[in-house]
Amino acid sequence: MRAALWYKAKDMRVEEIPTPELTPGMALVRVDRTGICGTDLEEYLLGPVIIPQGMSPIILGHEFVATIVEDTTGTFAPGTMVIPDGVIGCGTCYQCLRHEEGRCAELNNVGLQTNGGLAEYMVTNPLRCVPVPKGVSPDVAVFTEPTAVAVRAANKIPNIPGSTIAVLGGGTIGILCAQVARAFGALRVVVYEPNKVRQEVARGLGFEVLDPLNPSEMSLYKDFDSVMECSGVKDSTKTSLAILRSGGTAVLVGFRPGQESFDLLDFILTEKRIVGTAAHMWDVDISAAVGLLANGVVNTAPLLTDVIGLNEVPTKGFDRLVADKNVFKIAVNPSK
Template identity: 45%
Template structure:
């Protein structure tokens, strides 16, 4: 009889239940991971509230995962037993144009743990061993749980090209926005400003050393941003809020010839000003996925070195047994949360 474990299973909208399920059996190239911490993000919340959007349910949610190897891969690949690791969650088919171009996140047959197959809100997880990122000594597993969203920020920053001595603006001071801002600063941005209305999030951003602007009117926000970049305007703009109209506003806030990276998805149709893009020759990139080597590994290194400070972003910790409560907490707009972590293991 197979060993059993606890798993937080999504079965429908606002229907999450801790169930006993069999411990998964790893293939030869997979390691068995004892999950320690798993973060909840906006896409998880979207599935909880509105899904299925991307997921193929019923499924165990969670794609921001750190754990300890309890059974190394039989083929000898990947870390040894006992190593704390960040789990890469993006897998392509390995044979299409995008996979062969090292862009597996764009693969038509993409599989993401926590969406298309069981993820990290469980006591055990199997994962491809050669894509596990070791957590260096001195970096706590709790902080390492933010490596996946940091990898999103690392990838997005790369879309900007040269950052040194340029000005950056981040629209949205949630998890991704605060991480993008820190990556831009680490890469040499001359100044980074965050647009954020929530007072608690703004306080975290200020505590991290960033200027924060807000005004209820878009024109007033634009004026405040312009006053902080009086020379030529904002070179680099990252839209991380997902708020209605935010994409168009981000494009408008970029200077002529500026670069905009969109990281969030707004439900429904999102109009943008093509005049701003065409006549002022602005460049727009989308950014979502990440690769284990070019994005996740550098993210772990940035957190471990202290270049990225993730501790102020962790605003709540809950046990796996109250996983559904964590989703309700994140959904409660009267409470300001940035990153909620689910504690699964003992470390």
């Protein structure tokens, strides 16, 4: 089969490799689409970051939708479209036994610690796959994993119906978080985004948009019930706390290494909360995301910038994402 292999930073090659071996209890799937994520881009530019040292070459890609070729368990018939689980824990630790595999100290993320979806075929555990309803296009279903990220983030917000929410960052994850928050009953969702193209997409989906680089716009609103921080930029936690009401919740969705400072006394006295989110679950968050996409509650059409073939991954995929900040999601069709 063909696969896009990451060797080191800025070194990705599309090569012929053996199709993965199907073992008992597993299923062989044909990959229909794989989205290129910001995490993949970080590995491409700077890796290994999350990829373990010495694991080169590896197949990236954790936002995927696939079709069953053969299922040794008989759970799914051949031809069934599914979302494979991308979060694999050890299965025996405290977190795994409580079905929080994403918090496992020995976590294997598909596409980061084990081979992922930038290939024609994968082997996956069918008992941890979520079926995609008939009629849902793979161009829509490929947004399941990032939508699940938004679902998990929204579920960390207390009393979301009727609340006011600020979303910092209007990229793919930010726009999905805004849509999920609205679907969950938020009364008002405001997206903060400086990029003009992203601003127009957010407005087109019915959201109020403000420019965080404009001091007058940043001072318009305070006292949000919750903030979903999706930008991952410097001082984003401090910004989130500044626009929260007393007792409000900041959910940190965007990834950024390093440290950040904020007024600890004010944080304590106002009883604000900071919550991290990173570990979505297949039967809760992925399943809910499939439902939101299948029902059209979450609109992904403005977010799909392009669908490319596997051979185009290094140039029209990663290099384009580096060069063009107006791009939202690039999906890969490994059959092309």
